[in-house]
Amino acid sequence: MSHAILISNNIILNDLYSLNLKAYVDTNVTIKEDLSEALKLIVMKPHIDLVVCTSTIDGEDVIEKLISTLKASEIDVPIIAIGEEVKVSDWEVYFLPPFLNVNKFVKTAGEALGVTARMMVDKIVPEYYPIPIRLFRSFSKTPCEIFHLISKGSREKEYSKIIDKDGEIREKVTKYIELGVECFFVYSHDRLKVVNEISNSIVNRLDDKSLSSEEKAIAVETGFEVVASQMSGNDEMTESMVQISKKCVENIKDMIKEVPKIRHILKMLMDNKSSYVYQHNILGTYVARHILENIEWGSEEHAEKLGFTFFFHDIFLMPIFTKYPDIKNEEDLFFSEKLSEKEKDLVLNHARLAGEIVKTFPRCPMGADAIITQHHGTSAGVGIAVDFKDDISPLAKVMIISEEFVNEMFKQKESGNKKYNLDDILDILYDKFTRHTYKRILKTLETIQV
Numbered sequence: 001m002s003h004a005i006l007i008s009n010n011i012i013l014n015d016l017y018s019l020n021l022k023a024y025v026d027t028n029v030t031i032k033e034d035l036s037e038a039l040k041l042i043v044m045k046p047h048i049d050l051v052v053c054t055s056t057i058d059g060e061d062v063i064e065k066l067i068s069t070l071k072a073s074e075i076d077v078p079i080i081a082i083g084e085e086v087k088v089s090d091w092e093v094y095f096l097p098p099f100l101n102v103n104k105f106v107k108t109a110g111e112a113l114g115v116t117a118r119m120m121v122d123k124i125v126p127e128y129y130p131i132p133i134r135l136f137r138s139f140s141k142t143p144c145e146i147f148h149l150i151s152k153g154s155r156e157k158e159y160s161k162i163i164d165k166d167g168e169i170r171e172k173v174t175k176y177i178e179l180g181v182e183c184f185f186v187y188s189h190d191r192l193k194v195v196n197e198i199s200n201s202i203v204n205r206l207d208d209k210s211l212s213s214e215e216k217a218i219a220v221e222t223g224f225e226v227v228a229s230q231m232s233g234n235d236e237m238t239e240s241m242v243q244i245s246k247k248c249v250e251n252i253k254d255m256i257k258e259v260p261k262i263r264h265i266l267k268m269l270m271d272n273k274s275s276y277v278y279q280h281n282i283l284g285t286y287v288a289r290h291i292l293e294n295i296e297w298g299s300e301e302h303a304e305k306l307g308f309t310f311f312f313h314d315i316f317l318m319p320i321f322t323k324y325p326d327i328k329n330e331e332d333l334f335f336s337e338k339l340s341e342k343e344k345d346l347v348l349n350h351a352r353l354a355g356e357i358v359k360t361f362p363r364c365p366m367g368a369d370a371i372i373t374q375h376h377g378t379s380a381g382v383g384i385a386v387d388f389k390d391d392i393s394p395l396a397k398v399m400i401i402s403e404e405f406v407n408e409m410f411k412q413k414e415s416g417n418k419k420y421n422l423d424d425i426l427d428i429l430y431d432k433f434t435r436h437t438y439k440r441i442l443k444t445l446e447t448i449q450v
């Protein structure tokens with residue numbers, strides 16, 4: 001059994017990373033939410049094999065201080081840093097992007113600890129396996145039998161079954177937390193199933209109202225990543241994909257309503273180092289909501305429908321954006337020479353494919369599939385329109401304009417503007433969308449708060 005110190009004040013990631021380290025690479029984790037506490041612990045020279053940290057905590061740089069403390073204490077261990085990459089010399093540091101990717105994280109931890117994939121699978125595990133009780137808060141029914149440890153002195157252990165498979169779990173969790181119990185136990189052969197379910201349902205913790213907007217935004221992004229990663233290879237939405245995406249869409253709506261200006265949301269997403277697709281989804285949803293609140297025929301139902309379509313519209317592009325991190329927007333993706341033929345094909349057809357898969361969403365909002373299919377202005381969902389016509393649905397037009405508005409904001413940001421210039425954005429859009437129906441939509445954006 002190896003030991004790791006995890007330095008991060010992100011409660012969602014802490015639970016998830018420590019759980020996965022324990023499950024896949026047999027590593028016990030000590031969590032320190034505060035950097036100085038963590039450094040104090042290191043100075044005491046505990047037995048550690050790995051340090052996992054976020055690059056910064058509350059704006060304070062972690063890595064430099066961490067390395068100098070490790071050097072001074074003569075502890076030579078690898079570091080996995082989550083967040084922005086910084087230059088380090090003479091230390092083994094693995095940098096990972098800030099959004100959650102459990103597979104990549106586990107693989108990297110395995111590499112850092114010298115554990116091979118084979119060993120991860122073959123790992124001999126105890127008959128019962130502990131899982132932090134609070135992670136069960138997102139479950140209403142258990143995926144497997146759950147046990148409670150009755151301690152009988154330090155040598156002897158006895159486990160008693162407290163919940164059957166598919167049993168109700170909520171009340172038991174509350175009760176045992178009140179009793180001060182920290183872990184439930186499952187059979188070892190069930191552990192990966194439980195870990196996966198927990199990873200998948202992590203967004204349920206968004207119900208926890210004490211989460212800050214930043215934490216909420218990270219959790220929604222986690223959910224988005226989980227759904228996106230399950231897209232390829234599936235012809236239809238699985239139950240877990242449906243559940244996660246519903247929660248995400250609801251939370252995006254709440255997040256948007258909490259901020260008065262679009263730039264506040266953009267700043268938060270930038271600070272979180274969110275991916276392009278995710279930023280673009282959230283901001284697009286914001287702009288679309290503004291349009292629908294201000295156009296005479298708009299309604300709350302329409303705004304919610306577009307919240308749904310934004311979540312899915314570019315989901316098939318996620319793997320390509322991940323593979324080519326220097327491509328920063330959809331337009332460049334369409335014209336990039338780097339992509340393979342297969343990838344180009346996926347880009348050309350991403351609107352059609354997303355439209356098709358959301359049809360399998362139970363009670364899919366009416367017409368959402370068509371809006372997604374038409375989100376680049378073509379009625380069949382292949383390629384992008386050069387001339388924006390009237391042969392698509394009015395809500396697809398709202399979506400297209402919202403996307404373009406966000407793209408122009410990104411362009412202004414990239415060109416170094418400190419403030420957004422609404423007039424400049426609108427001038428460009430009025431030039432691009434010349435038809436009357438589009439202009440009516442654009443008119444509503446004259447009052448948006450940037």
Ligand SMILES: [Fe+2]
Pocket residue numbers: 280313314330403
């Ligand atoms: Fe898009």
Ligand SMILES: [Fe+2]
Pocket residue numbers: 313314330350351375376
């Ligand atoms: Fe798209």
